[in-house]
Amino acid sequence: MIKKLLIANRGEIAVRIIRAAKELGIKTVQVHSAADVESLAVKMADETINIGPPHTAKSYLNIEAILSAARETRADAIHPGYGFLAENAGFSDAVRDAGLIFVGPNGAAIRTMGDKVAARAAAKSAGVPVVPGSDGRIDDPAEAARTAARIGFPIMIKAAAGGGGRGIRIAETQVEFESLMPQASAEAKAAFGDGGLYIEKIIGRARHIEVQVLGDGDRAIHCFERECSLQRRRQKVWEEAPSSALPQVIRERLCGSALALTQAVNYKGAGTIEYLYEDDSQDFYFIEMNTRIQVEHPVTEMITGVDLVREMIRIASGEPLRFQQSDIKLKGHAIEVRINAEDPARNFAPFPGTVAALNIPGGPGTRFDTMLYQGYQIPPFYDSLLGKLIVWDETRPAAISRLQRALSELRIDGVKTTKPLHQLLCEDEGVRAGDFHTRWLEPWLESSAHKLEAMKQ
């Protein structure tokens, strides 16, 4: 077993990892920037070490500083959390080259799954349905035009080397496609030094459904699905497990396909396989695999009873997976809402500040993963996630009632948060019916703006 774990992250996930390590009897080292000296993770860890200035490039993204902190504190493992270096293949390799354990897959697995074309090829060969599109990069305009005509419109043109929405073009017709293709290629060349493109059919009204998997490099299991269709600017705001939209037979097929892909790549660690799902056709399509623990992992923990962060540490330590697939039972319904330091009444403007009074909800089936404490000064340099309110109950309607009750207990004075947004969502008929898709929330926010503005906090 790992003896001393260095946490190369911050915020609520650092707290979550420290808790799992403590339960396993592992000592913890919390790295921190100059702006995070007073953070909750720093207060909770056995040892702490300053790795640089507030700017992330100089601290949490600084591989050399993190490796040197591990050497100095004699840590034998590094947990990357999510974001920052979690899916940086070079970091995973550098940690192993330094003789340490990386809590996550090796660089090669991160590279394969992080490369859209390679991941799609891996999915296809494992028998996982993929969004109709080019099977790989396209450099020849004539070939692109033929492929576009075959898969149908609208079509998304993406940079093979792209990310973060850059280099994406949407074509509604063949004519439009042929004029946008050279533009997209030039933009990709300028932005990424690689003009390679690939194209994909746009699935209009779809849900975002993802499957949690765990593998030990030899054997793998799935822990059922999460639905994260409520998104604002491609950021998830409300997640639940299971999805209320999947018939049981489709659930089995979807989770089975995720498991097949996990096994096909001999995956080691915790991962998530993301899909788009169409209600009408009951078709699902692989989008990508995330090779890290995800923000919304607690909803899966609530419905399966599996402690995912603890399991990924055990797997990294070299233990075989402790579960058979038949051990994983789906029970009840869980919902997580993200409490961000953003003001929903003012177009989600960020709201750093100092936490005055703080009341954390409790009671049955209620969990609040956070890095807040009374008097904590929220630094402006990092993302706005303050905490995740997670509830579990026997059924989805009961979980929503419990969420409303828990939200009413939550009090974070001194800053504006997204709590009113979630209170309003809980009351919405569409949300209560589970009748939504990935483009549902943004128009809803526009039409509900006056209500959000009227909500005092």
Add this chain to the structure above:
Amino acid sequence: MTKQLLSPLPGTFYRRPAPDKPLYKNEGDTVAVGDVIGLIEVMKSFHDVKVEVSGKIVKFLADNEEPVMAGQALVEIA
């Protein structure tokens, strides 16, 4: 008379629109009301820092990528 332009927000100050782009303004440049001299990143969202009095930039008081507090002086304009 020199005037100081204060940061409207706490966060990270940037003097360029992107890492591979040139500086918005240099010391010695003439600026007009509304000109952008930098960005403040607050919780991953970016806000323009605009000049409130026209004049000539004497000196930058905060460096590129420097953490700043709300109300901290960023630039001196004469």
